[in-house]
Amino acid sequence: MSPPDFTMDVDHNEYLAEGARDVNAILTVTMAGTVAESPTGETDTAEIIIIDCSGSMGSPASKIAEARAACSAAVEVIRDGVAFALIAGTHEAAAIFPEDGSLAVAGPRTRELAKQAVARLRPGGGTAIGVWLRLAHQVFTSHPARLRHAILLTDGNDESESSGDLDAAIKLCEGVFSCDCRGVGTDWRVGELRRVSAALLGSVDIVPDPAGLAADFSAMMAESMGKRVADVSLRIWTPEHASIFLKQVAPAVEDLTSRRTESGPRAGDYPTGAWAPGESRDYHLAVQVPHPGAIGQQVLAARVSVVAASPDGVEVLGEKKVVATWTDDEALSTRINQRVAHYTGQEELAQAIQEGLEARRLGDKDTAEAKLGRAVALAHQSGNEETAKLLVKVVDVVDAATGTVRLKKKVEDADEMALDTRSTKTVRTKK
Amino acid sequence: MSTCPAGHTSASSDFCDVCGMRIGVPASVPEVSPAAFAPEAQPSVPTRPTGPCPHCGAARSGRFCESCGFDFEAAVAPAASVAASAAPGGEAGSGDRSIEGANIPLSGTGPGPPPAGAALAGSGPAPAASKPAAWTAMVASDRAYFENVVAAGGPDAAAVEFPGYTPERRFRLAGPEMRIGRRSVSRGLEPEIDLTGPPTDPGISRLHAVLFAEPDGSWTILDPGSENGTLVNGREITAGVRLPLHDGDRIHLGAWTVITIQVG
Numbered sequence: 001m002s003p004p005d006f007t008m009d010v011d012h013n014e015y016l017a018e019g020a021r022d023v024n025a026i027l028t029v030t031m032a033g034t035v036a037e038s039p040t041g042e043t044d045t046a047e048i049i050i051i052d053c054s055g056s057m058g059s060p061a062s063k064i065a066e067a068r069a070a071c072s073a074a075v076e077v078i079r080d081g082v083a084f085a086l087i088a089g090t091h092e093a094a095a096i097f098p099e100d101g102s103l104a105v106a107g108p109r110t111r112e113l114a115k116q117a118v119a120r121l122r123p124g125g126g127t128a129i130g131v132w133l134r135l136a137h138q139v140f141t142s143h144p145a146r147l148r149h150a151i152l153l154t155d156g157n158d159e160s161e162s163s164g165d166l167d168a169a170i171k172l173c174e175g176v177f178s179c180d181c182r183g184v185g186t187d188w189r190v191g192e193l194r195r196v197s198a199a200l201l202g203s204v205d206i207v208p209d210p211a212g213l214a215a216d217f218s219a220m221m222a223e224s225m226g227k228r229v230a231d232v233s234l235r236i237w238t239p240e241h242a243s244i245f246l247k248q249v250a251p252a253v254e255d256l257t258s259r260r261t262e263s264g265p266r267a268g269d270y271p272t273g274a275w276a277p278g279e280s281r282d283y284h285l286a287v288q289v290p291h292p293g294a295i296g297q298q299v300l301a302a303r304v305s306v307v308a309a310s311p312d313g314v315e316v317l318g319e320k321k322v323v324a325t326w327t328d329d330e331a332l333s334t335r336i337n338q339r340v341a342h343y344t345g346q347e348e349l350a351q352a353i354q355e356g357l358e359a360r361r362l363g364d365k366d367t368a369e370a371k372l373g374r375a376v377a378l379a380h381q382s383g384n385e386e387t388a389k390l391l392v393k394v395v396d397v398v399d400a401a402t403g404t405v406r407l408k409k410k411v412e413d414a415d416e417m418a419l420d421t422r423s424t425k426t427v428r429t430k431k
Numbered sequence: 432m433s434t435c436p437a438g439h440t441s442a443s444s445d446f447c448d449v450c451g452m453r454i455g456v457p458a459s460v461p462e463v464s465p466a467a468f469a470p471e472a473q474p475s476v477p478t479r480p481t482g483p484c485p486h487c488g489a490a491r492s493g494r495f496c497e498s499c500g501f502d503f504e505a506a507v508a509p510a511a512s513v514a515a516s517a518a519p520g521g522e523a524g525s526g527d528r529s530i531e532g533a534n535i536p537l538s539g540t541g542p543g544p545p546p547a548g549a550a551l552a553g554s555g556p557a558p559a560a561s562k563p564a565a566w567t568a569m570v571a572s573d574r575a576y577f578e579n580v581v582a583a584g585g586p587d588a589a590a591v592e593f594p595g596y597t598p599e600r601r602f603r604l605a606g607p608e609m610r611i612g613r614r615s616v617s618r619g620l621e622p623e624i625d626l627t628g629p630p631t632d633p634g635i636s637r638l639h640a641v642l643f644a645e646p647d648g649s650w651t652i653l654d655p656g657s658e659n660g661t662l663v664n665g666r667e668i669t670a671g672v673r674l675p676l677h678d679g680d681r682i683h684l685g686a687w688t689v690i691t692i693q694v695g
Contacts, residue, residue: 239451300446
């Protein structure tokens with residue numbers, strides 16, 4: 001297979017003021033091509049759907065019925081030839097198709113058998129998400145597929161295991177498979193599912209009404225079917241003693257700084273999961289060099305390359321340099337790169353929402369109003385209407401421009417959780 | 432293999448693969464004219480002194496002190512740029528040459544003190560042999576201060592927005608005075624510390640405050656009577672009265688601007 005084609009664009013202010021040490025850049029990484037035009041013949045993909053079958057899924061009865069329907073809808077989207085399995089999760093985990101804990105090859109017959117197994121699901125028992133992840137890990141690692149993706153559904157708290165158990169299971173699965181998490185209804189904790197989705201490079205969202213599950217599952221499975229390259233990382237070299245942070249900023253904010261693994265002298269790899277042709281994501285890279293240079297001196301603040309694991313080892317798929325020059329011309333050094341400014345604002349928006357919701361949970365009304373007010377102002381400034389709409393379900397806006405808000409006395413749990421899960425979605429800026 | 436300006440051995444020949452500095456471009460100030468220095472007066476790379484750091488005494492390796500970050504090459508360069516820009520003609524230049532020439536054989540273990548004071552003030556004798564302390568003013572935005580300003584509720588306070596992104600701006604304090612304010616073409620005002628931005632802090636007057644260089648190398652601040660006043664370490668300073676500044680002092684002005692003084 002010819003190596004996948006990635007392009008990278010770098011936007012940054014190339015001039016640093018005398019004595020300055022901070023270089024900020026926006027990296028836009030795009031995989032060339034389109035899903036429609038790209039062959040699937042040599043793609044090896046494995047899919048696992050994990051469904052919560054705890055007792056609470058049975059009340060109301062429609063909840064488990066909709067979950068079964070969603071599972072079947074997702075199975076229908078799985079392409080012929082892809083390996084797949086279904087797991088039912090309670091305080092234990094059970095492989096319900098195939099029952100021997102292997103993966104089946106998708107085709108008309110196996111899809112039909114899978115749907116019959118789904119129809120036999122009955123709710124009862126507790127919830128131990130870590131145990132479900134461990135079984136998925138076992139099933140995935142029994143198979144050589146490189147693109148490994150799971151969908152996980154729960155409706156409640158992870159009550160049948162300790163927080164440490166969940167963390168240990170997450171650690172085991174990091175880098176082995178990706179996992180998109182969904183919580184149905186409002187009895188589950190966003191923080192718990194977010195721990196799973198953040199570490200396993202997936203999304204987290206609320207589906208308030210079980211009737212919405214089928215459409216959501218089909219969409220997630222279709223997106224996964226589009227992926228062609230697994231385990232893509234950004235490899236970043238920075239000068240000795242420089243400090244670095246890296247955040248994905250589009251389509252959503254995700255801090256990758258702590259996910260670094262060392263990969264050479266002064267270089268580290270940041271995992272970005274699987275990519276589909278046509279996909280584009282933006283990253284904010286901030287490097288602080290240890291010493292400012294003299295006026296006129298140039299420094300390579302970072303060398304960034306896109307690397308992917310392949311059967312023959314790691315391939316470097318593209319490289320860009322981030323160079324800065326010290327100047328005493330303030331007209332140059334005070335220029336603000338618009339994309340850096342925009343995304344810095346979006347990062348601040350995501351953080352303000354998280355901090356505001358946390359303050360609200362703790363009963364600190366003043367901090368909640370200050371933070372959520374700041375979020376309203378930032379959403380207004382950056383034209384982030386989707387986030388603005390989520391915010392007005394939690395606060396009454398007195399003045400959007402200055403961010404003056406009052407907490408609503410009564411907020412629906414579903415609205416608060418939707419703001420929590422979707423607060424990281426950003427508005428994209430194009431070059 | 433190439434050698435970078437800081438002395439590292441690098442496999443890449445464009446940028447050093449240890450410290451990232453561009454290879455092949457001299458690290459010292461490019462606009463220094465040859466007239467300001469005799470070639471032998473400049474302690475450039477070929478005859479690199481190897482003594483301890485004059486700032487903290489740590490053993491030296493490479494261009495930057497590993498302990499305190501003192502820049503061995505730039506310690507000469509800023510003096511050069513100040514002398515070159517201040518010297519109107521040959522006289523000050525020849526003064527510099529003799530000072531540089533005198534210092535280099537004596538202080539073979541490190542760069543001589545910058546003759547900046549001597550060149551500009553016109554006072555004859557070489558400056559004191561004490562270590563050069565570089566004073567810098569770092570400009571940033573301060574959220575906590577901004578929130579207090581808005582809470583105090585002045586007539587225009589509610590309309591001001593805290594900037595989404597403030598680039599870090601540093602100014603080396605040099606010369607007899609540094610004016611802080613915002614550029615005004617109509618008044619012919621070009622402050623040395625120009626806070627015009629973007630982002631623009633509307634609470635800063637065109638000529639808001641002035642920093643004065645004192646004979647002992649320290650700096651003082653004076654607010655001539657700005658519209659919104661100036662705070663040093665949280666206390667409003669009296670208009671028309673000079674206040675001495677120290678390392679770490681924080682000067683608040685306008686709606687959200689903070690200037691931190693750094694010495695050394």
